[in-house]
Amino acid sequence: MAGLLHVLPPTASSVPVNAAYLEHLLRFAPLRTLDDEALAELLPLARLESYSDQKCLFQLSDNDNCEYFLLSGELKLVAADGRVHRVAADSPVAQQPLARLRPRHYSAVVELSATLLVVDRDLLARLQEHMQRRVQLRYGVEELESSELAPESEELLLFRAFKDDFRHFHVHLADLPLAVAEMRRMIRLGSNDSTELARVAVSMPSLERFLVHAANSPLLSPREPCHHCITAIERMGPNVLADLLLVFAVYWLRAKDSADAESVWQFTLGVSAYGWWLAERTGLVEPMQALVLGVLHNMGRFVALQYMNTAVKSGMDALDTKGYRILSSLFCRDVTLLQCELWNIDEKYSWSLPVMYDWQKSGKMLRPDLSDV
Secondary structure, three states: OOOOOOOOOOOOEEEEOOHHHHHHHOOOHHHHOOOHHHHHHHHHHOEEEEEEOOOEEEOOOOOOOEEEEEEEEEEEEEEOOOOEEEEEOOOHHHHOOOOOOOOOOEEEEEEEEEEEEEEEHHHHHHHHHHHHHHHHHHHOHHHHHOOOOOOOOHHHHHHHHHHHHHHOOOOOOOOOOHHHHHHHHHHHOOOOOHHHHHHHHOOOHHHHHHHHHHHOOHHHOOOOOOOOHHHHHHHHHHHHHHHHHHHHHHHHHOOOOOHHHHHHHHHHHHHHHHHHHHHHHHOOOOHHHHHHHHHHOOHHHHHHHHHHHHHHHOOOOOOOHHHHHHHHHHHHHHHHHHHHHHHOOOHHHHOHHHHHHHHHHOOOOOOOOOOOO
């Protein structure tokens, strides 16, 4: 049995959870995957906590053992740089635990009032083992395990290692490149000084080349060739620049020493271009937003590739194409959302990605795309 829940703050009203709340709790993605036996074990050990205005649930850098799910009300997540994300109970972001990374990358402060489900993190991780069979069938892992591979083959060992490491937050998530983080900070603070922004960009030659190349893209309708970073930044403007910095960050994240990474990157670009095309014709979202969503949605695949490359360097054999497809599909959503949390991604993207993944999982298309936007 998992350990006891944290000591409740004296300012919070706390009550046990019973079966009457079950329908409300199933709105949360991690709980929807649990079977009846797991839910029966979870409910007596969970708590409902009610908080009033400006009460703090947890603070930046906390390493607590509780997962918070927002049932009603609103709160704000405050990042280290002061940036604020507001979360409402009916938003897609609220279907996941709040600020899952440890140590915490946000402080959580209630606005007006809020009711939250609080679950012991270790308990939830253990109960999620009950969903394993269901997930395997959905993504074809059973196909891998019942193939010609031996029961303890390198492929299966690597798959299981990734699964265990990810669930225990041992999979490495990369920070934003320093130049990208600094430029996004400057833009958030209202800077439109192209000279100062270019000064930061040129400190990272690959970023400088990327921005000049992007400024010459037909998508930005260049009137004349661009050869200098400062000209590229002036041509883009702060909003487009902020979006393209995210595109570069994913490009930088990809595993450069893997041939598979290039094919994943090309596929990612294809999805993004289709998203741009679709957005232009429907008018439902800005074309640049659709393009960036197409790039962000595949971040988890690059993290999986980096994990496998590290394992191979440690002496394990690489997964074949089928094994990589299964591994990356299984974890792409959760790894991507955690990477977005670490990078403090804009709400217009972090809120859209869960909806996009749910649409893809519904099976309306044979491969990921941006039709849901």
